[in-house]
Amino acid sequence: MDPVKVGICGFGTVGSGTYAVLTRNAAEIAARVGAEIVVAEIGARRGCEDSDVGATAVNRDVFAVADNPEIDIVVELIGGTTTAKDLVLRAIENGKHVVTANKALIAEHGNEIFAVAAEKGVSVAFEAAVAGGIPIIKALREGLAGNRIQWLAGIINGTGNFILTEMRDKGRDFSDVLAEAQALGYAEADPTFDVEGIDAAHKLVILASLAFGIPLQFDKVYTEGISRIAPEDVTYAEELGYRIKHLGIARDTDNGIELRVHPTLIPVKRLIANVNGVMNAVLVQSDAVGPSLYYGAGAGSEPTASAVVADIIDVARTLGATPDARVPYLAFQQSALSAHPVLPIDEVETAFYLRMSAVDRPGVLSRVAQILSDEGISIEALIQKEPPEEANLVPMIILTNRTIEGKLSSAVAQIEGLESIVGEVTRIRVESLAG
Amino acid sequence: MDPVKVGICGFGTVGSGTYAVLTRNAAEIAARVGAEIVVAEIGARRGCEDSDVGATAVNRDVFAVADNPEIDIVVELIGGTTTAKDLVLRAIENGKHVVTANKALIAEHGNEIFAVAAEKGVSVAFEAAVAGGIPIIKALREGLAGNRIQWLAGIINGTGNFILTEMRDKGRDFSDVLAEAQALGYAEADPTFDVEGIDAAHKLVILASLAFGIPLQFDKVYTEGISRIAPEDVTYAEELGYRIKHLGIARDTDNGIELRVHPTLIPVKRLIANVNGVMNAVLVQSDAVGPSLYYGAGAGSEPTASAVVADIIDVARTLGATPDARVPYLAFQQSALSAHPVLPIDEVETAFYLRMSAVDRPGVLSRVAQILSDEGISIEALIQKEPPEEANLVPMIILTNRTIEGKLSSAVAQIEGLESIVGEVTRIRVESLAG
Numbered sequence: 123m124d125p126v127k128v129g130i131c132g133f134g135t136v137g138s139g140t141y142a143v144l145t146r147n148a149a150e151i152a153a154r155v156g157a158e159i160v161v162a163e164i165g166a167r168r169g170c171e172d173s174d175v176g177a178t179a180v181n182r183d184v185f186a187v188a189d190n191p192e193i194d195i196v197v198e199l200i201g202g203t204t205t206a207k208d209l210v211l212r213a214i215e216n217g218k219h220v221v222t223a224n225k226a227l228i229a230e231h232g233n234e235i236f237a238v239a240a241e242k243g244v245s246v247a248f249e250a251a252v253a254g255g256i257p258i259i260k261a262l263r264e265g266l267a268g269n270r271i272q273w274l275a276g277i278i279n280g281t282g283n284f285i286l287t288e289m290r291d292k293g294r295d296f297s298d299v300l301a302e303a304q305a306l307g308y309a310e311a312d313p314t315f316d317v318e319g320i321d322a323a324h325k326l327v328i329l330a331s332l333a334f335g336i337p338l339q340f341d342k343v344y345t346e347g348i349s350r351i352a353p354e355d356v357t358y359a360e361e362l363g364y365r366i367k368h369l370g371i372a373r374d375t376d377n378g379i380e381l382r383v384h385p386t387l388i389p390v391k392r393l394i395a396n397v398n399g400v401m402n403a404v405l406v407q408s409d410a411v412g413p414s415l416y417y418g419a420g421a422g423s424e425p426t427a428s429a430v431v432a433d434i435i436d437v438a439r440t441l442g443a444t445p446d447a448r449v450p451y452l453a454f455q456q457s458a459l460s461a462h463p464v465l466p467i468d469e470v471e472t473a474f475y476l477r478m479s480a481v482d483r484p485g486v487l488s489r490v491a492q493i494l495s496d497e498g499i500s501i502e503a504l505i506q507k508e509p510p511e512e513a514n515l516v517p518m519i520i521l522t523n524r525t526i527e528g529k530l531s532s533a534v535a536q537i538e539g540l541e542s543i544v545g546e547v548t549r550i551r552v553e554s555l556a557g
Numbered sequence: 558m559d560p561v562k563v564g565i566c567g568f569g570t571v572g573s574g575t576y577a578v579l580t581r582n583a584a585e586i587a588a589r590v591g592a593e594i595v596v597a598e599i600g601a602r603r604g605c606e607d608s609d610v611g612a613t614a615v616n617r618d619v620f621a622v623a624d625n626p627e628i629d630i631v632v633e634l635i636g637g638t639t640t641a642k643d644l645v646l647r648a649i650e651n652g653k654h655v656v657t658a659n660k661a662l663i664a665e666h667g668n669e670i671f672a673v674a675a676e677k678g679v680s681v682a683f684e685a686a687v688a689g690g691i692p693i694i695k696a697l698r699e700g701l702a703g704n705r706i707q708w709l710a711g712i713i714n715g716t717g718n719f720i721l722t723e724m725r726d727k728g729r730d731f732s733d734v735l736a737e738a739q740a741l742g743y744a745e746a747d748p749t750f751d752v753e754g755i756d757a758a759h760k761l762v763i764l765a766s767l768a769f770g771i772p773l774q775f776d777k778v779y780t781e782g783i784s785r786i787a788p789e790d791v792t793y794a795e796e797l798g799y800r801i802k803h804l805g806i807a808r809d810t811d812n813g814i815e816l817r818v819h820p821t822l823i824p825v826k827r828l829i830a831n832v833n834g835v836m837n838a839v840l841v842q843s844d845a846v847g848p849s850l851y852y853g854a855g856a857g858s859e860p861t862a863s864a865v866v867a868d869i870i871d872v873a874r875t876l877g878a879t880p881d882a883r884v885p886y887l888a889f890q891q892s893a894l895s896a897h898p899v900l901p902i903d904e905v906e907t908a909f910y911l912r913m914s915a916v917d918r919p920g921v922l923s924r925v926a927q928i929l930s931d932e933g934i935s936i937e938a939l940i941q942k943e944p945p946e947e948a949n950l951v952p953m954i955i956l957t958n959r960t961i962e963g964k965l966s967s968a969v970a971q972i973e974g975l976e977s978i979v980g981e982v983t984r985i986r987v988e989s990l991a992g
Contacts, residue, residue: 123881143703143845153770153893154702156881249700255846257700265684265692267589268578268866335588393852396831401992410578410863411690414853417828417992418846428845431703443878446558446591458588557836557852 123157126438129187131209132199133166133180136223136250139423140197140430141175151431155438159431163187188213195437197430198222207231214239214246219441221433223250223426229324232331232338236451243445247433252325253278253402255425256418257432262332262406263453269408271333273373275386275555278325280400280420281309281316282348282368286385287398290356290365296349308400318347319368319383326370329404330381334374334462335454339381342464346384355477355548358519359387362503364475365395366550378465387475387552394555405557413557468528473502473552476520476534481542482509487518490543493536494522497529515544521552558592561873564622566644567634568601568615571658571685574858575632575865576610586866590873594866598622623648630872632865633657642666649674649681654876656868658685658861664759667766667773671886678880682868687760688713688837690860691853692867697767697841698888704843706768708808710821710990713760715835715855716744716751717783717803721820722833725791725800731784743835753782754803754818761805764839765816769809769897770889774816777899781819790912790983793954794822797938799910800830801985813900822910822987829990840992848992903963908937908987911955911969916977917944922953925978928971929957932964950979956987 128144130137144151144161152158164175165184181187188196188209196213198220200206206227213220220239222228228235228248239246249259253276262271277283281303288299300317303309315321323343331338348368359366364387373380388395393415397403402420407413419425440448450456480486491501503521522530534547563579565572579586579596587593599605600619616622623631623644631648633655635641641662648655655674657663663670663683674681684694688711697706712718716738723734735752738744750756758778766773783803794801799822808815823830828850832838837855842848854860875883885891915921926936938956957965969982 139845147703147705147844150705150770151703153889154885156885156890256849257696260695260700261692264871265695265867266863267870268582268586268863270582270585335585393828393831396828408863409582410574410859410866412854412860414691414851416849416851418849424845425847428701428703428843431845432700435702436699439884440878440882443875443882447875447878447882449874450589450591454588455591 125158125160126195126441127160127162127193128195128197128434129163129165129190129193130161130197130199131165131184131187132201133164133170134199135423136426136430137166137199139427140199143424143427143431151435155435157438159434159438162192163190184209185212188216188218193218194441195219195221195434197434198224199430203227203230210235211238214242214244217242217244219245219437221247221430221437223248223430225251225321225324225328229327229338229340236456239451240456245437245440245448246451247437249433250426250429252328253404254418254420254422255428256402256404256416256420257429258329258404258416259332261416262329263449266406266408266411269410271374271406271408273371274329274333274404274406275369275371275394275553276326276329276404277367277394277397277402278370278404278420279316279322279368280402281313282322283397283402284308284400285317286348286351286366286368289351289353290360293353295353296351317349319345322368322370322383326372326381326383329370330372330379332453333372334379335452335458335460336379336462337459339464342381344382344384344467348385351385352548354517355550358477358505359475361505362521363390364388364552365390367395371553375465377469378463380470381464382467382470385550387550388555392555393557405555407556415557468531470527471524472527473524474522474530475550475552476522477548478518478537479515479544480518481544482514482516483542486542489540490518490537493533497525497533499523499525499529499533560593560595561630561876562595562597562628563630563632563869564598564600564625564628565596565632565634566600566619566622567636568599568605569634570858571861571865572601572634574862575634578859578862578866586870590870592873594869594873597627598625619644620647623651623653628653629876630654630656630869632869633659634865638662638665645670646673649677649679652677652679654680654872656682656865656872658683658865660686660756660759660763664762664773664775671891674886675891680872680875680883681886682872684868685861685864687763688839689853689855689857690863691837691839691851691855692864693764693839693851694767696851697764698884701841701843701846704845706809706841706843708806709764709768709839709841710804710806710829710988711761711764711839712802712829712832712837713805713839713855714751714757714803715837716748717757718832718837719743719835720752721783721786721801721803724786724788728788730788731786752784754780757803757805757818761807761816761818764805765807765814767888768807769814770887770893770895771814771897772894774899777816779817779819779902783820786820787983789952790985793912793940794910796940797956798825799823799987800825802830806988810900812904813898815900815905817902817905820985822985823990827990828992840990842991850992903966905962906959907962908959909957909965910985910987911957912983913953913972914950914979915953916979917949917951918977921977924975925972928968932960932968934958934960934964934968
């Protein structure tokens with residue numbers, strides 16, 4: 123086979139990692155593919171002066187790379203959804219195949235991009251967009267292709283998992299750990315994307331489409347961050363045999379598809395409960411395999427580059443083939459995508475962890491239990507502590523059975539209205555998962 | 558695309574599971590592939606009378622399925638290495654693509670089979686041969702294709718892992734748990750294949766070839782079973798912060814490739830140490846991603862069928878493409894396979910757990926330490942217990958640093974020669990792994 127010519131656009135963390143991996147492992151990659159993969163041109167508006175890119179041409183105009191007639195595959199590693207989108211569309215328009223690590227671009231504009239790419243008969247590959255170096259997109263699109271996927275749950279933001287791990291291991295405060303994560307470079311100066319779950323929502327939307335054969339619907343994800351998790355919630359969860367993880371969860375139900383990112387109590391004995399620090403993992407429940415789990419580095423220069431390079435290799439292999447021979451963008455044929463609706467969060471069923479401050483007097487628990495019971499919610503476990511000395515408020519922690527969120531919300535509103543309950547009721551969803 | 562016609566040969570656990578998955582998920586699979594996958598004929602020398610296979614033709618001569626001109630893909634699920642081999646070769650000879658779940662066949666005869674298949678330009682896919690429903694072959698061949706893989710370590714025999722998990726959780730004896738596993742159907746009447754590591758060795762050989770680009774070399778694997786693990790070893794390991802797992806380990810070193818199956822002490826904090834019961838997991842260390850782990854059911858009807866169906870789908874996609882568009886059998890082009898030798902076990906470097914019975918008198922430890930030190934081996938940790946009442950023998954447990962196995966063997970021979978050491982020294986290899 124002739125050498126395959128790649129243009130890398132964007133030369134930041136992932137771009138330089140991709141160049142490094144393609145260069146360092148060139149011989150091994152050629153031995154796998156049966157052809158050399160050559161970086162023919164780098165497009166970078168800035169940077170790349172100091173990097174050792176040998177004789178590789180650097181073009182300050184990334185669009186020139188998309189127009190370069192020599193290039194087979196344009197690798198978009200700019201990030202964002204403006205220039206990146208224009209670049210990807212230009213490359214497709216020119217009949218080039220595209221590899222991207224851009225989760226926001228795929229989650230928000232993937233439907234449009236894939237439609238154009240299908241018309242032009244080119245590949246758009248995006249393994250690096252979810253969970254960095256973990257080949258989870260390949261697992262969902264190909265490895266589990268014989269299965270009906272029932273649900274998946276992922277730790278898909280390393281920053282959030284680092285914060286929760288530190289909070290648990292060292293009993294620290296959220297804000298404290300966040301500051302450290304920023305100092306370590308794990309968290310951005312503006313941490314909203316990570317800790318409020320937007321980054322995870324981008325990734326979840328992609329995973330859900332591949333799992334269930336639905337179009338990308340970023341605007342339908344319910345998203346809740348971890349900034350309101352208190353150290354005592356972490357402690358009470360452990361006492362009950364649970365660990366708090368920030369999960370992206372997608373589930374196929376008869377009524378619709380659940381798409382939600384939120385802190386979740388999960389049993390300590392689950393393998394995914396033991397995924398710590400910045401590591402990512404995705405747990406998939408499917409009808410033939412049962413639970414399977416995929417674990418690894420979810421971010422970073424070379425882990426992400428690994429996924430980019432795997433995509434380049436896949437695309438390189440089928441350069442001469444018809445589009446039939448390639449895996450569909452969203453796992454299912456474009457014409458076969460399902461219109462199964464996304465469920466509003468009020469209709470989602472989970473169990474709940476509730477923490478409230480009760481005035482230390484008889485009858486409070488029975489009133490709370492009555493309210494829950496009236497909504498059809500029963501109590502699975504309860505922790506009621508002695509009040510701290512000289513205080514009159516008792517922390518009361520309740521684990522409910524599975525219930526529709528709307529009913530829980532109604533019960534919580536009534537509980538918050540009780541004179542003997544002070545302040546807001548903290549609520550965290552609980553999932554038993556599998557594996 | 559025209560319907561793709563499959564012939565299933567062998568209708569035992571995996572054959573019937575494959576039929577069930579292909580039938581139950583037919584619509585979803587067609588929506589993925591863009592073509593129907595049809596079971597055109599079943600070949601089964603016996604059985605299949607009671608199963609509901611609808612109008613599907615059943616042929617008592619499996620070779621007739623390989624000769625059926627209608628069939629595109631022959632699925633070999635007979636097992637064993639005699640008829641299965643003849644069948645696979647016949648199918649290839651007839652220009653058909655092959656999917657198999659047969660680890661022994663691939664490990665022992667894969668080199669020959671792939672050579673013939675390459676000549677005929679057909680696929681031979683075998684995802685189901687290793688770790689059942691976990692798409693580990695796809696991860697190694699494709700997902701991690703940009704990486705140089707440094708080592709891998711797998712729990713790749715569910716029976717063995719079930720036994721070790723029960724021994725640890727309940728303090729039970731090996732033979733006790735084995736009997737239960739046989740009663741539960743997890744272990745065969747003749748458990749040798751599972752508990753002595755032969756099954757794991759078959760799988761390890763396949764994984765190592767995919768990871769390092771070497772031919773299959775089943776005769777070179779060092780294999781040690783779990784039948785000699787005593788309950789006290791499990792307990793002492795825990796005391797030292799380790800868990801005992803039966804691992805298949807392959808490592809690429811400058812001197813050669815390590816290929817070994819043996820009980821191994823691994824740190825409790827590793828994710829893979831928490832893979833319990835019959836579940837499988839493979840941990841892969843590679844240069845770009847770092848550690849990644851793949852977990853799921855390693856056996857059973859539908860988990861294995863899931864891998865078979867994923868292979869059928871992959872093969873179906875590239876039916877019309879040239880062999881270039883397909884992933885090479887052993888991940889690397891046949892012409893690029895490496896001649897890097899397999900290291901004899903005496904040259905392998907690991908740390909060691911040693912357990913011995915010492916006469917309760919002064920100076921024994923110093924003599925043992927001297928022997929180790931003379932071989933360049935230092936002691937990392939030590940447990941020396943009080944002798945049980947009225948006994949004169951003290952159990953002494955030593956954790957060494959990493960050393961060449963040959964040196965350790967020489968030291969152990971000298972230690973066993975000491976008058977103050979009674980009986981044999983138990984030794985179990987120790988690996989710190991990653992992740």
